[in-house]
Amino acid sequence: MTEKEDVKDTTTHAPPTIVEQRAEIERLKQLAGVEEVEVNGPAEGDPNAKRQRTSKTVVTEEYIQFDFSKVKDTKGGFLPEDDGPQREKPAERVLREQEERLRRLRNAPVQLDPEQVKTCFECSSAELDAKYLEVFRCRVCHVCREKYPEKYSLLTKSECKQDYLLTEPELRDDTVMPHLLKANPHQQGWSNMMLYLRYQVEEFAKNKWGSLEALDEEFERREAKKKEQNEKKFAKQLLELRKRTRTSNYSKMSIRQKNKHVHAYTESFEKKDEPGVIVQRCSCGLEVEQLEI
Known part of the structure; x- marks a missing residue:
């Protein structure tokens, strides 16, 4: 051996810098295929343990990946949709059940026996409106439904109350008054809109009031009563307003009226x-004084 080989290397190496540590972490991350690498400090008993501490470095990507097919445009930014379980609202559940019934009716097998085929009331056509047949139990085709709007048009619950004087329990009873449910057009999540078939509403009103003429008389009587109540209410409010705005004058006039004196000349004599x-x-x-002539 040579003297150079026998001499041991006694020089001290400087600790790695932060840049070298990060480069080593990146190299280990690529070899292991992980995103998080834990770097531990020196072992116990190391004299350099006081000036070196255990550190943990988390390596993350510099950008976040999004699935743009699941991103929703809120008109104020793009937000990812929540894939978690959402509670179904009662109005949405009722609409879903109705759509499922209509879908089953549309997919039902075609009846080939001519004697058992259901036909339209107006034109005897076999191409019936599945929605009217399922909800209103009314056999009408699409052509006749558009041809006779005075019979097959739909009415809202408010129109049934105002024009035909029907009550809320009567309109909510599906066995008495079948109705079609639709999502509220004004606000999502509100109560569903209830639609009724015109000729069924008219028939129910005839049975309730006796005839359409009796219904008109009841409607006029209620309108007259409502008008009379509004006039009385307006007169009462007007009187209260006058009392509040003219309190002092009103009280003074009442006091003067009570203390008003009427002269009565009971004593008369001739001036000396x-x-x-x-x-x-x-x-x-x-x-x-009066001058006697």
Whole structure:
């Protein structure tokens, strides 16, 4: 051996810098295929343990990946949709059940027996409206539904209450008044809109009031009563307003009316200094002189 080989390397190496540590972490991350690498400090008993601490470095990507097919445009930014379980609202559940019933009716097998085929009331056509057949139990085709709107048009619950004087329990009873449910057009999540078939509403109103003429009379009677109540309410509010705005004048006039004095000339005599002059005196002390001719 040579002398150079026998000499041991006694030089001290400087600790790695932060840049070298990060480069080593990146190299280990690529070899292991992980995103997080834990770097531990020196072992116990190391004299350099006081100036070196255990550190943990988390390596993350510099950008976040999004699935743009699941991103929703809120008109104020793009937000990812929540894939978690969402609670179904009662209105949405009722609509879903109705759509499922209609879908089963559309997918039902075609009846080939001519005697058992259901036909339209108006034109005897076999191409019936599945929605009207399922919801209203009404056999009508699409052509006749558009041809006779005075019979097959739909009415809202408010129109049934105002025009036909039907009550809320009657309109909610599906066995008495079948109705079609639709999502509320004003606000999502509100109660569903209830639609009724016109000729069924008219038939129910006839049975309830006797005839359409009796219904018109009841409608006019209620309108007259409502008008009378509104007039009384308006007169009462007007009187209260006058009392509030003219309280002082109102009280003074009432006091003057109560204390108003009417002169009564019960005493009369002739004036001493002036003969022919008659003096009439009231109980309040007022004297009136009259010349006797």
